[in-house]
Amino acid sequence: DAGVTQSPTHLIKTRGQQVTLRCSPISGHKSVSWYQQVLGQGPQFIFQYYEKEERGRGNFPDRFSARQFPNYSSELNVNALLLGDSALYLCASSLTGQINSPLHFGNGTRLTVT
Amino acid sequence: AQSVTQLGSHVSVSEGALVLLRCNYSSSVPPYLFWYVQYPNQGLQLLLKYTSAATLVKGINGFEAEFKKSETSFHLTKPSAHMSDAAEYFCAVSVSNNNNDMRFGAGTRLTVKP
Numbered sequence: 001d002a003g004v005t006q007s008p009t010h011l012i013k014t015r016g017q018q019v020t021l022r023c024s025p026i027s028g029h030k031s032v033s034w035y036q037q038v039l040g041q042g043p044q045f046i047f048q049y050y051e052k053e054e055r056g057r058g059n060f061p062d063r064f065s066a067r068q069f070p071n072y073s074s075e076l077n078v079n080a081l082l083l084g085d086s087a088l089y090l091c092a093s094s095l096t097g098q099i100n101s102p103l104h105f106g107n108g109t110r111l112t113v114t
Numbered sequence: 115a116q117s118v119t120q121l122g123s124h125v126s127v128s129e130g131a132l133v134l135l136r137c138n139y140s141s142s143v144p145p146y147l148f149w150y151v152q153y154p155n156q157g158l159q160l161l162l163k164y165t166s167a168a169t170l171v172k173g174i175n176g177f178e179a180e181f182k183k184s185e186t187s188f189h190l191t192k193p194s195a196h197m198s199d200a201a202e203y204f205c206a207v208s209v210s211n212n213n214n215d216m217r218f219g220a221g222t223r224l225t226v227k228p
Binding site (some may be wrong): 003040041042043044045048055056058090092097098100101102103105106107108 | 146159160162208217218219220
């Protein structure tokens with residue numbers, strides 16, 4: 001079975017631009033979470049979606065938004081990009097989004113903002 | 115709020131030697147604790163998790179961790195290091211039934227010398 005797939009793998013954007021990152025969960029998984037991993041740090045939680053509803057949001061500005069589609073895939077949008085948004089963006093899926101349902105991570109999208 | 119501290123950003127061991135990666139947590143309620151491994155240019159993979167069952171948790175690839183409430187610790191060990199264990203290791207904590215508020219440590223980079 002395919003794992004969590006993210007696209008694109010790398011992206012270079014200019015300050016002020018907007019970006020959309022995509023994630024396809026493992027087949028059968030209904031929950032998708034997004035994390036930001038700045039170089040040299042651990043991942044930070046951005047959003048969780050379950051059955052197309054937002055279940056949780058981390059401490060990120062409103063420039064960050066996300067949605068989940070009927071097929072459970074998800075998009076993360078970031079507007080008005082700042083240099084500090086440069087990071088590895090990780091998507092993780094799980095069956096139910098509950099603590100006993102392990103997170104399965106994709107390989108991430110490396111975003112560079114210049 | 116819950117948090118974890120990983121002691122030592124870099125750990126170097128010889129092949130065949132004991133691996134010990136340290137993690138201390140802070141939480142006002144009984145936590146769920148996790149160890150993840152990240153290989154270069156990849157997402158995170160779950161090694162093991164503590165969810166209030168047995169305090170000694172066995173994971174994949176020969177790793178195990180012991181939950182010690184008195185020491186607020188959840189250190190990761192492996193009796194004999196392999197070259198393939200070289201990676202970044204992250205400790206994480208959650209206090210809710212959802213996996214959407216997982217807090218990760220800054221990570222420990224493990225190097226294995228031949």
